[in-house]
Amino acid sequence: xxxxxxxxxxxxAVVAAPGLARAADCDVTIGMVLELTGEAGAYGxxxxxxxxMALKDFNDAGGxxxxxxxxxxxxxxxxxxxxxxxxxxxxxxxxxVPLIIGGIISPMSIPMLTSVxxxxxxxxxxxxxxxxxxxxxxxxxxxxxxxxRTITSDALQGTAAAKxxxxxxxxxxxxxxxxxxxxxxxxxxxxxxxxKLGGTITSVTPYNExxxxxxxEANAAMKDAPEAxxxxxxxxxxxxxxxxxxxxxxxxxxxxxxxxxxSDFVKAVGAKFLNDAYGTSSGTTESDSTKYxxxxxxxxxxxxxDAPAADRSYDAGAIAALAIAKAGKADPAAIKAAIxxxxxxxxxxxxxxxxxxxxxxxLIKEGKSxxxxxxxxxxxxxxxxxITGPFRLWKIKDGEVTTVGEMGVDxxxxxxxxxx
Numbered sequence: 001x002x003x004x005x006x007x008x009x010x011x012x013a014v015v016a017a018p019g020l021a022r023a024a025d026c027d028v029t030i031g032m033v034l035e036l037t038g039e040a041g042a043y044g045x046x047x048x049x050x051x052x053m054a055l056k057d058f059n060d061a062g063g064x065x066x067x068x069x070x071x072x073x074x075x076x077x078x079x080x081x082x083x084x085x086x087x088x089x090x091x092x093x094x095x096x097v098p099l100i101i102g103g104i105i106s107p108m109s110i111p112m113l114t115s116v117x118x119x120x121x122x123x124x125x126x127x128x129x130x131x132x133x134x135x136x137x138x139x140x141x142x143x144x145x146x147x148x149r150t151i152t153s154d155a156l157q158g159t160a161a162a163k164x165x166x167x168x169x170x171x172x173x174x175x176x177x178x179x180x181x182x183x184x185x186x187x188x189x190x191x192x193x194x195x196k197l198g199g200t201i202t203s204v205t206p207y208n209e210x211x212x213x214x215x216x217e218a219n220a221a222m223k224d225a226p227e228a229x230x231x232x233x234x235x236x237x238x239x240x241x242x243x244x245x246x247x248x249x250x251x252x253x254x255x256x257x258x259x260x261x262x263s264d265f266v267k268a269v270g271a272k273f274l275n276d277a278y279g280t281s282s283g284t285t286e287s288d289s290t291k292y293x294x295x296x297x298x299x300x301x302x303x304x305x306d307a308p309a310a311d312r313s314y315d316a317g318a319i320a321a322l323a324i325a326k327a328g329k330a331d332p333a334a335i336k337a338a339i340x341x342x343x344x345x346x347x348x349x350x351x352x353x354x355x356x357x358x359x360x361x362x363l364i365k366e367g368k369s370x371x372x373x374x375x376x377x378x379x380x381x382x383x384x385x386x387i388t389g390p391f392r393l394w395k396i397k398d399g400e401v402t403t404v405g406e407m408g409v410d411x412x413x414x415x416x417x418x419x420x
Contacts (some may be wrong), residue, residue: 032074040104043259046313054321098290098332123339127313131154131185152389161194163281173200174204174230177205180209189376192419197415210237235265261279283390285378289356293311341370344371350370352374379408
């Protein structure tokens with residue numbers, strides 16, 4: 001295997017070499033296009049801090065050798081698909097980055113993938129885009145094999161949410177969902193499972209983002225006396241909808257999607273109205289990486305380690321850096337090929353943090369595969385860049401999001417298979 005330093009020395013003579021972008025003589029720049037502002041700003045802010053922490057740990061462990069580091073060029077998608085595409089295009093065509101981390105949510109990741117990264121063959125890792133459309137694009141051969149994500153698909157979360165709702169006695173439910181790829185797909189998967197498991201859906205109401213009022217949507221969802229509301233949204237609009245629902249006389253019982261696991265949402269609605277609010281999130285299998293992240297993230301970022309998308313964003317950054325080291329060069333095709341080698345089932349276990357990354361770099365120099373066991377647990381990508389994992393079951397109690405259980409992927413798959 002070519003050593004990274006040797007590769008960089010050869011590449012340094014060719015400044016315009018495809019896929020090479022440098023902030024210093026031999027630093028490798030990767031792109032980040034995250035939702036730092038706008039509706040999903042809380043997710044992107046936490047995600048960016050997590051990636052920065054992972055790269056600091058990696059670079060402090062020795063980085064790419066000879067003082068060479070992995071650094072980022074971070075761009076704000078503003079939670080707008082057109083802006084995400086424009087920023088990704090600049091990173092690929094002008095900065096020549098070999099890899100992009102982003103977006104956080106599916107409506108940002110999908111257009112970046114189809115318009116920019118897949119056609120250019122640039123690796124894209126999303127920490128939190130859960131739409132089943134991303135799997136379908138891979139299955140249809142439209143991703144060029146460059147897409148990976150460190151979150152489970154909503155094809156499974158919809159089933160987990162349906163089972164959890166019924167287990168909590170929510171047998172007659174109305175749905176309000178954001179009218180985008182994420183919301184439409186999660187609603188579809190939930191509805192199919194919920195009905196087959198015996199639940200009744202009284203109404204399904206889509207909404208468009210960033211409206212000043214959602215009174216009409218809330219009133220429409222109240223017909224036929226539902227017992228609860230399944231709100232598939234983001235914190236800002238979600239809080240406005242929840243307030244309209246409560247003020248209009250809707251029952252203060254909620255089922256929430258993963259992105260609503262947000263202190264901003266709780267504060268905006270009022271904790272006293274959310275003591276019967278339940279939710280599901282892509283979960284974690286606790287590892288030494290989880291313990292390390294939980295112990296160190298707040299001091300690094302100023303944010304709580306349970307901030308939305310924080311844990312899996314660290315893993316996205318770690319996998320990106322380790323894959324670049326394994327590839328030995330800033331080449332997208334080589335990095336894509338290296339990702340399975342740093343998450344190999346038979347590889348040496350490696351966890352998060354400077355010391356662990358130093359072990360990983362030593363093994364990589366010896367030409368060995370490693371198995372990065374992340375903050376969310378062991379990570380293994382299938383042929384479409386998907387992972388499997390458990391689902392966290394939570395509820396809001398006295399203003400705090402509290403984990404009350406876990407639903408394993410085997411259980412979810414078993415339920416899903418029984419519904420066919």
